[in-house]
Amino acid sequence: MSATQLSALARTSEPRTALRRFLLADALVTGLNAVAYLAVSGPLARLLGVGSGLLLVLGAVLGVYAAGVGGLASRREPPAWAVRGVMEINCAWAVLSCVALFAWLSPSTAGSVWVPVQALTVAGLAALQYAALRSVQRNRK
Numbered sequence: 001m002s003a004t005q006l007s008a009l010a011r012t013s014e015p016r017t018a019l020r021r022f023l024l025a026d027a028l029v030t031g032l033n034a035v036a037y038l039a040v041s042g043p044l045a046r047l048l049g050v051g052s053g054l055l056l057v058l059g060a061v062l063g064v065y066a067a068g069v070g071g072l073a074s075r076r077e078p079p080a081w082a083v084r085g086v087m088e089i090n091c092a093w094a095v096l097s098c099v100a101l102f103a104w105l106s107p108s109t110a111g112s113v114w115v116p117v118q119a120l121t122v123a124g125l126a127a128l129q130y131a132a133l134r135s136v137q138r139n140r141k
Contacts, residue, residue, distance in 0.1 A: 021073075
C-alpha cells in the first residue's frame with residue numbers, strides 16, 4: 001500500500017472511521033497474502049527460497065487472522081482490547097519475521113527482500129492502528 005493510499009484511508013474527521021479503515025486495510029493485505037500462500041505455495045516457495053509447507057501453514061493462519069481482523073473492522077466501535085491485540089500480534093509478526101530471516105530461514109534474494117518488506121508493512125499498519133486508537137480514546141474524554 002502506498003503512502004497516498006494510506007493517507008486516503010485516513011482522510012476522515014472521525015477517528016473511529018480511520019481505525020476501522022486501518023483494520024480493514026490490515027485484513028485485506030493479510031487476506032491477499034493468505035490466498036497467495038495457499039493458492040500458489042509451490043511457485044512462491046521456489047521464488048522466496050522457503051518451504052512450500054511453511055507457506056501453506058502461514059496461509060491458513062493468515063486466512064483465519066484476516067477474517068478475525070475483518071470482523072473487527074466491521075464493528076461500528078471495535079473494542080480497544082481487541083484492537084490492541086491486533087497491534088500486538090502485528091508487532092510480534094514483524095519481529096518474528098526478522099528473527100526467522102536470520103535464525104531459521106535461508107531464503108533466496110527475493111525472500112531476503114520480501115521478509116523485511118512484509119514485516120515493515122505489518123509494523124506500519126500496527127503504528128497506524130495505534131495512532132487511530134489513541135485518537136478514538138482521546139475523543140472519548
